Amino acid sequence: MPVIRGEMKWTVLTNNQRKALLKSLVSELAGKSSPNGPVIYEIPLELSDRVDILVVWDEFRELRSEDRTTLILDAYKDRKAKIAQALGVTREEALQQYLxxxxxxxxxxxxxxxxxxxxxxxxxxxxxxxxxxxxxxxxxxxxxxxxxxxxxxxxxxxxxxxxxxxxxxx
Known part of the structure; x- marks a missing residue:
């Protein structure tokens, strides 16, 4: 079977970008929503005290998947041990991937x-x-x-x- 690869586009996350995005994620988790802020889904897993986290946010556009995941885990700080999987996507990606x-x-x-x-x-x-x-x-x-x-x-x-x-x- 062939391996079909999509074109990858991403930019390096600067320290200033990281701080700003992390601040927005933390604010959202604290209940301080903003109009263009992330939508965070905490999906409980059956027979477990852990959750999957899905963050839909257009600010993730052009960020690498691993940078998105790291940002999400860092925003959860001391609660990240309860996270089974963290996934960050843009709105378009969420719709295209049927998430x-x-x-x-x-x-x-x-x-x-x-x-x-x-x-x-x-x-x-x-x-x-x-x-x-x-x-x-x-x-x-x-x-x-x-x-x-x-x-x-x-x-x-x-x-x-x-x-x-x-x-x-x-």
Missing amino acids: LLYEVKPISHSGFAGVDMGKVRKAMLEEGGFPLGEDRIALRFPTQAMAEEASHRLMQQVPQVTWYIEQVNS
Whole structure:
């Protein structure tokens, strides 16, 4: 069988870049979100007290995979022993590699005429959604359980719409 290799593009992570990215990751973990900050998924493993960490962040663009992983582990500091695997990807990579298979979407059986779409958008962004174009928010999760939990929170925040979960196949 042939070996098929993609083209690798990366830049060397400078010390200043490392400090800035690490600061942003630590802030996000402390609950201080920023609009263009990372989305961090802590995925519990069955029969274990360990987690997989998936960080989706466009600031990872052009960074080597090992630099991304090191940044994530460093951000978790004393909790990194509980991490089974840490993976950092951009939004595009997460979608291309099917890492976020479950999408939470709003629907309204009577249309969205009486719905404050700004409130829907804000709630989706607060749950970790990211813009795809000007008027669409993608709210995706790596596990069905995480998508269900987000859907329940969204039902509380924006009860005027129905939230459903779709498994993305392609």
